[in-house]
Amino acid sequence: MLFNSYEFLLFFPVVFLLYWFVFQKSLKAQNGFILIASYVFYGWWDWRFLGLIAFSSLVDYICGLKIVQVQDSFKRKVYLGISLGVNLGLLGFFKYFNFFIESTVQMINTLGFQANSYSLQLILPVGISFYTFQTMSYTIDVYRGKLKPTKKTIAFFAYVSFFPQLVAGPIERASNLLPQFFQKKSFDYALAMDGMRQILWGLFMKVVIADNCAVFVNQAFNNPESQPASNLLIGAVFFSFQIYGDFGGYSNIAIGTGKLLGFNLMQNFAFPYFSRDIAEFWRRWHISLSTWFRDYVYIPLGGSKGTNYQSLRNIFIIFLVSGFWHGANWTFIIWGAIHAALFIPLYLFGKNRVNIGIVAQNKALPSFYELGQMGVTFTLVTLGWIFFRSPDINSAVGFVRGLFDRSIFQMPQMDIRVYLFMMWVVIFMLLEWGGRREEFAIQKMAFNKPALIRYGLYYGLVMAIFLFAIKDQEFIYFQF
Amino acid sequence: MENGTSDPFYQRFITGPKKSLIIGTSRAAQGIQPEILNNMLNLENDNQLFNYSFTVMHSPYGEIYHNSIFKKLIVNEYDDGIFIVCVDPWSISSLKENPIDRNLYREKNRLLEKLWFVNNNVNFQYLLNYYENSFYEIILRRFVYSPTKLHTDGWYEINLKNISDSYPKILEEKRNQYLSSLKNSSFSKTRFDSFIKLIRELDQRGNVYLVRLPVDPEILKIDNALMPEFDNLIEKMSSVEGMPYLDLTPMSNQFNYTDGNHLLVQSGTEVTKLIGDWIRKERFHSVTSE
DSSP states (O other): OOTTSHHHHHHHHHHHHHHHHTSTTOHHHHHHHHHHHHHHHHHHHOGGGHHHHHHHHHHHHHHHHHHHHOOOHHHHHHHHHHHHHHHHHHHIIIIIHHHHHHHHHHHHHHTTOOOOOOOOOOOOOTTHHHHHHHHHHHHHHHHTTSSOOOOOHHHHHHHHHOHHHHTTOOOOOHHHHGGGGGSOOOOOHHHHHHHHHHHHHHHIIIIIIIHHHHHHHHHHHSSGGGSOHHHHHHHHHHHHHHHIIIIIHHHHHHHHHHHHTTOOOOOOOSOGGGOSSHHHHHHHSSHHHHHHHIIIIIHHHTTTSSOHHHHHHHHHHHHHHHHHHHOSSHHHHHHHHHHHHHHHHHHHTTOTTSOOSOTTTTSSSOOHHHHHHHHHHHHHHHHHHHHHHSSSHHHHHHHHHHHSSGGGGSOOOSOTHHHHHHHHHHHHHHHHHHTTTSSSTTSSTTTTSOHHHHHHHHHHHHHHHHHHOOSOOOOGGGGO | OOOSSSOSSGGGGTSOOBSEEEESSHHHHHHOOHHHHHHHTTOOGGGSEEEOOOOTTTOSSSHHHHHHHHHHBOSSOOSOEEEEEEOOGGGGEEETTOTTOGGGOTTTTSHHHHOSOSSOSSOHHHHHHTOOSOTHHHHHTTTSOOSEEEOTTSOEEEOOOSOTTTHHHHHHHHHHHHHHHHHTEEEOHHHHHHHHHHHHHHHTTEEEEEEEOOOOHHHHHHHHHHOTTHHHHHHHHHHHHTOOEEEOGGGGGGSOBSSSSSBOHHHHHHHHHHHHHHHHHHHHHHHHTO
């Protein structure tokens, strides 16, 4: 079920009430209830894949215990290998099997030989890219001695399947989330209210910004060759906001929902479009994934400790793998390569850790220089998104080429509503700017103003969600 | 607040129950204008015709449309209703793999099956589950021009201007769409049986007039390819059931269309008047023959 659906509107209050008023007395009962609720939530998508998540959980539960039980280092590696093999195997099979077959066939045909394509009619299990990474982080951390394995089966299964972040993240580290299942929780009003605000903001991002931008994005990306450059420009920029509104919005709803149940999930987006360079962008965008790759791929490869060549190789690998994680298409790999190409110069000149703090931290407005930095970074990121959104590389290249045309100065040939949503995007960015020092935009917005203003803001957001909701728009990241 | 400019169906579900209906698919929804017929036939108040036609996906003939029609009709017993029943090959066709299988009906799980109430103002179930646009459109379209409007009598007006240059391309696209549908469709006996059952039940409540609306000759070729025996079938059936049948397809090249399938407003007016004249003659004949 989607977060912005009537089913969830009925599901979550029931879960909330039972969690806090019926199962609160026993930690085991609370965890058991979370497990059941999570399996119901996931099974709502497709009950056939419940077995898959249960299997993945069981494998890592057992491997985690075995890694610590056995003394022999080779056997420890074997159990780690089993965990990684099973999870990556599941991911590889469901997500990448057809891609590898088709790419191989294409390559063989290009070399002049004949090969027939054979693809399986596979359904991609929702969230598989997220929960497999989450469970792998457990066994890897146990192997490294960073975490003790747990014997608490229910708590572990609940950690893997925790419904707020199961299908689209944040990808939680076992060291952060699992211990929270061992602590008895009592209702924290302040945390719950914070969670409600975060859910409200997430819904606004998803329903008002992402879903409505999608309408114009789809128009621009369908037949870009027959549209003026001004249409393509709007499509590209709106896609930047669609993907941020969609994914960032979902993360906010997930984290807010977790707070309502007494859990603290990690921040996944930290106002990425105010980044002053690409390196800062990657510290602010999909933080749970980029830190996962940093800790479990980049650092084991050697990180930046080896020669320059090794460091660059590792950086390139990370960006390519990150792109590939997003989908079984060359466009995602190219997208990753573009970001690698943008990041590497900063790294080589030692500029990748220059912009660490919050832009205009102690000022109301950015300087012209900072504005320029943000503008350039946003432009580069948007150009990269064109590859991310396009169905294939030819379309992406055609789209980019189409942007460099005199028709960019023409009025867009789009519905008049595009101007309404430009206004919404501006309002959205102004609110983000105002709240950039917090975890999410409206977390503490108007706290020092009269209650009327603060509640007026919340009411305005609720009305916007109600008025501007479009039906049947799936979260982009559910495809992962 | 919704005034017919932001949704193609809502207005049909918020009027009270009706005595006389125009039924069919989108050809009827856009092509027949109840107001003209009400004036020509001197129908007033509860007797006035209401256009309860939808689309070829929502309202082909079958149990689902049948049930919805009877939800729309006034419950009380009466026998002076007028029912203009528009029929064409698509409205009695189903998927080729099993045209008699009701589980393959394309209208299954769509709004006519799921909507509990069709006479409520405000229709909350529709607004929450089937209203396709954002709610702000209801406000916005009061200020922004919209070429479409669903009137309170159920007529769906699509007011396109200056399409003569683009019409060939639009027709070609529609033609390709129908050719693609032709591959997967065939006559459905179950639908036809439902259709006969429907018109017999409507006949008990008044007079049924069967109509086949004109379409662009290029689309007509595809209709005829789907069911070459369609006209014979309907003529035979109408003769057996004692219901008059007006086939306007021989005049297809005399009218103008938005997309080959649906009449332009002016042509819809002419066609509606033709239907009105025909009904008047039929009513005169039936009165004089009694």
